[in-house]
Amino acid sequence: MRFSKLFARTLREAPAEADVASHVLLLRAAYIRKVAAGIYTLLPLGWRQMRKIEAIVREEMDAAGAQELRMPIVLPAEPWKETGRWETYGDLMFKVTDRHGRELGLGPTHEEVVTPLVAGEFGSYRDLPVNLYQIEWKYRDEFRPRFGLLRGREFLMKDAYSFDRDDDGMRASYDVMMDAYRRIHDRSGLEYRVVEADPGQIGGGINHEFIAVAGVGEDWFLYCETCDYAADVEAAVVVAPGAGEPDPVPVDPSEMEPLQEVDTPGRSSIEAVSEFLGRPETEMLKCMLYDAGGNTVAVLIRGDREVNDEKVGRAMWPAPTRLFDDQDFPKRGFVKGFVGPQSMGENVTVLADHSVREGRNWVTGANRADAHVTGANVGRDFRVDRWEDLAQVREGDPCPVDGGTLRQGRGIVASHIYQLGTRYSEPLKARFLDEDGQERPYVMGCYGIGLTRIAAAAAEQHHDDAGLTWPKAIAPYHVVVVPTNMDQEPVVREAERIYRELSGEGCEVVLDDRDERAGVKLNDADLIGYPVQVVIGKRGIESGQADLKLRATGERSQAPLASAAQAALDLLSRAL
RNA sequence: CGGGGCGUAGCGCAGCUUGGUAGCGCGCUGCCUUUGGGAGGCAGAGGCCGCGGGUUCAAAUCCCGCCGCCCCGACCA
Numbered sequence: 050m051r052f053s054k055l056f057a058r059t060l061r062e063a064p065a066e067a068d069v070a071s072h073v074l075l076l077r078a079a080y081i082r083k084v085a086a087g088i089y090t091l092l093p094l095g096w097r098q099m100r101k102i103e104a105i106v107r108e109e110m111d112a113a114g115a116q117e118l119r120m121p122i123v124l125p126a127e128p129w130k131e132t133g134r135w136e137t138y139g140d141l142m143f144k145v146t147d148r149h150g151r152e153l154g155l156g157p158t159h160e161e162v163v164t165p166l167v168a169g170e171f172g173s174y175r176d177l178p179v180n181l182y183q184i185e186w187k188y189r190d191e192f193r194p195r196f197g198l199l200r201g202r203e204f205l206m207k208d209a210y211s212f213d214r215d216d217d218g219m220r221a222s223y224d225v226m227m228d229a230y231r232r233i234h235d236r237s238g239l240e241y242r243v244v245e246a247d248p249g250q251i252g253g254g255i256n257h258e259f260i261a262v263a264g265v266g267e268d269w270f271l272y273c274e275t276c277d278y279a280a281d282v283e284a285a286v287v288v289a290p291g292a293g294e295p296d297p298v299p300v301d302p303s304e305m306e307p308l309q310e311v312d313t314p315g316r317s318s319i320e321a322v323s324e325f326l327g328r329p330e331t332e333m334l335k336c337m338l339y340d341a342g343g344n345t346v347a348v349l350i351r352g353d354r355e356v357n358d359e360k361v362g363r364a365m366w367p368a369p370t371r372l373f374d375d376q377d378f379p380k381r382g383f384v385k386g387f388v389g390p391q392s393m394g395e396n397v398t399v400l401a402d403h404s405v406r407e408g409r410n411w412v413t414g415a416n417r418a419d420a421h422v423t424g425a426n427v428g429r430d431f432r433v434d435r436w437e438d439l440a441q442v443r444e445g446d447p448c449p450v451d452g453g454t455l456r457q458g459r460g461i462v463a464s465h466i467y468q469l470g471t472r473y474s475e476p477l478k479a480r481f482l483d484e485d486g487q488e489r490p491y492v493m494g495c496y497g498i499g500l501t502r503i504a505a506a507a508a509e510q511h512h513d514d515a516g517l518t519w520p521k522a523i524a525p526y527h528v529v530v531v532p533t534n535m536d537q538e539p540v541v542r543e544a545e546r547i548y549r550e551l552s553g554e555g556c557e558v559v560l561d562d563r564d565e566r567a568g569v570k571l572n573d574a575d576l577i578g579y580p581v582q583v584v585i586g587k588r589g590i591e592s593g594q595a596d597l598k599l600r601a602t603g604e605r606s607q608a609p610l611a612s613a614a615q616a617a618l619d620l621l622s623r624a625l
Numbered sequence: 626c627g628g629g630g631c632g633u634a635g636c637g638c639a640g641c642u643u644g645g646u647a648g649c650g651c652g653c654u655g656c657c658u659u660u661g662g663g664a665g666g667c668a669g670a671g672g673c674c675g676c677g678g679g680u681u682c683a684a685a686u687c688c689c690g691c692c693g694c695c696c697c698g699a700c701c702a
Contacts (some may be wrong), residue, residue, distance in 0.1 A: 061638045061651060084692065192626085195696085300688065317702055337701060348701095355701050372700065386702045409700045414702075424656055442699090515662095568662040575662090586661050596661085 052561040052570075059573050069265045071508035072197030072519050078576045080504075080525075080592055087194025087202035094577065095504070097525040099205060102500050103184055105236050105522065107523045112339040113229040115180040115209050120162045122186060128154035128161035131563070132476045137369060143188045143202075155188035160473045160495060163210045167491065168479035174214045177481065177491075178222055182209035183501065198267065198505035199420045201462060209496040214483060216470070219492040221310050223468050226496045227257070230464055234259055237503055238625060239522030240510055241463065244270045247283035248467055255544030256467040260460035261506035268462050271442050282457075283359040285442035286449040287403065297406045297427050297436070306424035317353045317386020322421055326412060329353075334411035334425060336388045339376070342368035345381055345397045348439055351404035352412075357441040364400055369425070369461045372597045389414035389422055390431035390625065399432060402439040461506045462463040462499075469493040476569045511601070517578030520625045528558040528617050529579040533567035533586035543610055544585045547595065550614035556621070575600065583617050601625060 057079035067073040067082065075081045080095035091099055107117065125143075127543035129135040134153075135142075143155040156162070163181055171179065187206040194202050211222035227243075232243045238263045246258040258281055260270055272279035280286070316322045323330045333352030338345060339361055346365060350356050364368040370391055378385045390413065393399055411425040427433060444457040474480070474490035483489050504523070513519045521527055541562075548560040559579065561570045567586065574582050584596040595613035597606045597620055608616030 058635090058652085059663095060636060064636065065631085065638090083694095192699090193696095285651095319702075335701070349699085358701090373702090374700075378702090384702090388702065531661095534661075566660060566662090566664065568660090568664085571662045573663085584661075588661070594640080 050559045052559055053530075053563050055559070057577075059455060059576055062258045067197060069196045069199070069509070070506045070512050071199065071265075074508055074512055074576070075197055075505070078517055078578065081198065083197075085202075087191055087200065089198065089203075094525045098504055098519075098523055099500060101523050101525070102503055103205075103236060105547065106184065106233055106498060106500065109229045109233045109236075110182050110207065110209060111390060112160075112227050114330055115182045115229075117183060118181050119183050119185065120156070120159050120166075122188065124154050124156050124162060126154060128165060128477060129154060132161055132473055133367075134161070141189050141191070143190050156185070157187055157189045158186075158206075158495075158497070159208055160210065160469070160493075161184070161477070164479045164491070164493070165472045167210075168211050168477070168481075170519040171212075172481050174481055177209060179214045180209055180211040180226075182207060182221060182496075189206070196505070198501045198555075199265075199496050200259075200267070200341075201501060204502065205500040205501060206499040207496075211228045211494040211496070212491040213445050213493070214481065214489065215492055219468055219470070219494050223255075223466065223494045226466055226494065227445070230259060230466060230496070232497070233498065234261075234463065236522055237507060238511065238522055239463065239503065239507060242272060242279050242458065242460070244272070244496070245278075245280040245284050246462075246465065247281055247363075254468050256465065256472060258462045258465035259466075260458075261463045261503075261510065262460045263506060263509040264459060265509060266460035266462075268460055270456075270458050270460065271444065271446070271455040272458055273448035273450065273453045274456055276448060276451040278448050278450040278453075278455075280442070282442060283357060285446075287438050287440045287442050287456070288447045288452070289450050296399075297433070300409045300426055300428070302429075305408060305426045305429060307511060308419050308422055308424045308426075308430050310415050310422050312419060313387075313421045316419075316421075316614070319503065322412065323352065326411055326421070326423075332408070332410070332412055334390070334408070334413035335415055336390050337367070338373040338381075338383060339370050340373060340377060341365040341370045341398070344368070346388055347388075347393055347397055347399045348402070349399065349433065350402040350440060351408060353402050354402065355441040356402070356439055358489040360437065360439045361400065364439065365398070384414075384416065384418045387416065387418055387420060389416050389425065390433075391416065391422065391425060393431065399434045400439060401427075401433040401434060401436050404440055405433075406436065445614060461502060461509065463503050463506050464498040465497075466495060470497055511578075515572070516576030519578045519580065520601075521580045521621065524580050526557045526559045526579055527621055528556055528581045528583060529561055529577075530558060530583045530585065531561045531567075531570045531572045531574055533570070533584060535562070535564045537587055537590070539590045540585055540587060543590060543595075547583060547585065547610070547614045551617060554614065554618060556618060581617050581621045583613055585613075599624060 060077045063073040081089045100280050145153050184207045184614045191202050194200050213219045241259050241261045244258050246256050248256050269283045316325045319333050330352040335346040335350050337356050346354050355493045369464050412423050413425050415422045446455045471490040479491050530544050530548045532540045534540045551558040580600050582598040595605040595610050
């Protein structure tokens with residue numbers, strides 16, 4: 050490719066909208082251009098790179114026995130209503146109405162399409178297992194698109210769906226995908242961690258995220274210093290004394306203080322009450338109220354810990370759960386900031402985190418404005434319906450596997466794989482006939498990779514002050530040949546010759562034949578991130594040498610002009 | 626959805642406070658000089674100053690509404 054013909058105009062200054070490295074560089078280096086919030090055009094360089102990522106994904110999926118197909122983007126609403134996601138996905142789904150008034154949605158994921166598809170085609174255990182995938186644009190009307198390709202409303206995704214006859218089969222399919230995913234992320238040159246995660250909107254049980262480590266990532270995870278345990282903050286398990294026991298540690302009645310009200314004017318936060326009463330936060334009982342499908346849920350947790358909403362949601366599944374808003378409190382007879390678990394009605398579900406098991410004589414809200422109580426005790430003053438792990442894990446907590454110390458990391462979720470079980474096959478009545486003549490729902494797994502996000506994550510991990518430093522597996526081109534003096538015939542002639550020789554060898558090479566100054570071309574070469582640069586100039590013609598540079602390391606070398614093409618290929622073979 | 630900010634040439638911005646008919650840098654076109662890390666000179670092209678109302682003799686500037694974009698937050702009592 051000749052740069053003079055390439056549709057790529059680099060920007061000296063970054064558009065004001067970008068403020069993270071990957072976004073800035075992908076814009077400046079002419080990989081992407083914005084069309085609307087979270088919606089981008091991939092320019093020739095960006096699309097060429099995306100095709101490479103696609104090829105890696107496709108190869109590994111095919112090698113793992115999955116079959117590629119193509120499902121539509123515009124989808125009818127009915128299956129989504131059957132699985133309940135027309136509601137639960139809510140505004141995250143782009144919804145449209147056709148001329149007949151029928152409701153349609155733009156596909157945010159495709160369980161609702163692939164499941165009826167398989168059920169309609171296959172009806173026997175003999176057909177299983179099967180794994181289908183597609184590489185397709187997905188649409189999610191994100192609450193807040195940001196960071197360019199990192200969180201777009203339209204993004205390229207590879208989604209795969211496995212169908213098995215039982216849980217063992219599903220787990221086997223899952224393991225195969227896990228391996229394929231490791232290879233995909235390895236080959237893409239990403240530094241990543243596989244972490245246990247929250248299933249979120251997709252549902253199901255065991256699931257893992259592949260998180261590309263990056264300082265700008267939106268996702269936090271915990272990992273153990275001494276073992277392999279790693280988990281998303283939403284999913285990480287808190288080890289608490291007595292967890293798993295049905296009942297709390299009994300408190301001797303003689304040790305119970307009387308329940309007393311104290312005035313705490315204006316102190317509505319744990320911190321303020323703790324300071325006002327001179328009691329540590331660990332002696333405070335925090336009582337959070339949630340709405341679960343119209344019912345009230347009270348969640349108790351020790352004052353120094355925070356509740357993990359996702360865990361509450363899982364505990365109350367399948368009811369949709371949300372924290373009380375300001376209107377809920379007066380409507381249901383509570384005072385925000387002064388809620389306590391005493392005299393909760395029978396219609397209120399009281400959940401308690403394991404951190405509450407060992408406490409006694411709690412300080413908690415008095416259920417009226419500007420007052421708290423002291424000496425609140427389980428059993429005597431309030432009841433607990435269920436004990437659960439509901440706390441947000443934090444750095445320094447013990448690892449649930451080996452007790453080691455958990456550390457916090459930050460990154461970008463590049464991929465997410467799930468063991469779905471029958472989460473979709475049941476509501477969609479997708480069943481097959483098993484060996485014993487029984488109808489059973491398919492046991493499914495699903496596996497997603499954000500290809501556009503992989504590009505952005507790779508840019509976050511592979512750049513320096515001058516620009517992008519792609520690993521060669523996902524660089525749009527491998528080598529750039531830069532003649533520095535376009536008015537010097539020998540320079541141009543040698544550059545052309547080396548360019549043709551490299552092309553002849555099948556090398557993906559760009560000749561920067563623009564009539565620009567050397568500085569412009571060299572800076573663009575660094576910015577765009579070709580793994581290898583070959584520079585031909587007046588000086589080099591005189592000395593018979595070409596200058597080579599390995600972009601990622603900055604390592605420079607020289608080679609005789611006659612063998613410069615081969616030298617470039619050798620250098621490329623050493624590139625990451 | 627809440628809060629904050631911004632919308633002026635392709636990109637980055639100034640002008641707005643105190644209304645007077647639009648400017649700078651980069652980029653773009655032409656010519657000359659220059660030529661190994663974003664050159665210099667000369668001459669140019671390019672603007673419904675986001676959109677719609679209002680105030681005024683006069684609005685990029687003041688007022689109202691809308692739209693778009695960016696950032697922060699999204700409730701831990």
